Amino acid sequence: MEWFEKSDFWELTYPFMFPETRIEKAEEDALSLLKLAGFEKGDVLDLCCGPGRFAIPLARMGFNVTGVDITGFLLDIAKYRASLENVEIEWIKEDMRRFRRSGSYDLIFNMFTSFGYFKDHSDNMQVLENVNESLRQGGKFVMETMGKETLASIFHQVTDEETDEGLLLIQRHRIEDGWNRIENDWLLIDDESVLGRWKFSHWIYSAAEIRNMLLDAGFSNVEVYGDPEGAPYNSESGRLITLSTSG
Template sequence: MSESVEQWQHFFGEDYIRFSELILNTERTKNEVENLTRILGSSTGIRILDLGCGQGRIAVPLAQKGYSIVGYDQSEVLLNEARERAKRENVEVEFKRGDIRHLHYDERFHAVINIGTAFGYGGDEQRDRQALEHVGMALYPGGKFIIDTENRDKKTQRFQSEIKEEFYGISMTSRREFSEETGLWKEYFSWCSGEKQQTASFVLRLYSPDEMVGILLQAGFKVEGIYGGLDCREWTSESSRMVIIARK
């Protein structure tokens, strides 16, 4: 199957919004936002870049809490949904389209957040390190970077090469591949939308904690902690998530 940019963009399309919110549901989002506010502290005068903001599920509630938010994503479909949500909730959020590797801000933010496995789509460590360097440039000195992603140990421990699931009555088949050597997780989807057969795919670079800390250090960050969730619980190999808090 093709792993082109077009396939990647198709994955983060209109059907993704419906499917993803069975997992990234209202309760999970509420908990994540509450935990983020504890990490971020007071909203007064604080500018935050939500990197890989998707449909605005984190950016909009943070704006409701008084933070000044810029949401940044490469999917125009998701950004349009995010703009509609901000409008419905009557909050101001600046949404911008762009590739994380081409991020160009100069010491503009007090914090950058990257929530819900929105990192690693560059496909290799060099590109991901380049992206982190741009994140560093976007932060004020001492600014905070919060990244929430998959715990590779746990995700690969329960690896299944094929899964069939039901989403809103739609049957979806997912085929997966993982390489221990490269850390690449490849996933291919097929489902029916109306009478049309749909396909999509993505390639994600999964990192171990040591690898993630390594590229953060190379990008100029100081790592403050590695956790098993945004509630800052202790990270273990059984944690479903890996959250790293670092400073410029």
């Protein structure tokens, strides 16, 4: 089983990955990205939707939304949150390498560095090809990740975070394969014991690398930005956002 398929990883790290402030910020980011992409209505896919950070506000805005994720724990939270907001969303538990619906969507989101998890480069390319195939002609694909340029400027071998409840997440990082991959060793502890430890790695991409991959996957145009409002991308950008058009 791959690291991202392990439910305990998402259950135990959830307070760090999806604090309420991050969930609340998603609606503001969604509005900015919709303006950047030029969409006010249509069929939307949130690929690797997690707990529905983007899917739920998009549905509330009137979009027809499908949320896909491989993690049942996160989908259960998404379904519960959607029920509280009384919005209808199609939730699907599936591997992003296998999910493809030809010509079904106007807009597809892949947010929060949810790309590059697969060891085999061809698997990551398969994801991009699936996305391109699932878009209608002229549809848009919005992807957000941590760019290699930004990571290089802020990289620390050890970082840590602590919640108000006293959970401490210690993260050790190591760059591998000539700055192509990052190896991670996460240790979660409280005052009394070790709650979990996970070792995993994923690809890291520069703006040029991800742009070339998107073009190779069949997209006709790729724009690169440094935030949801459309600021230019550079090494000081908090995020690497690509806006790609299906050819």
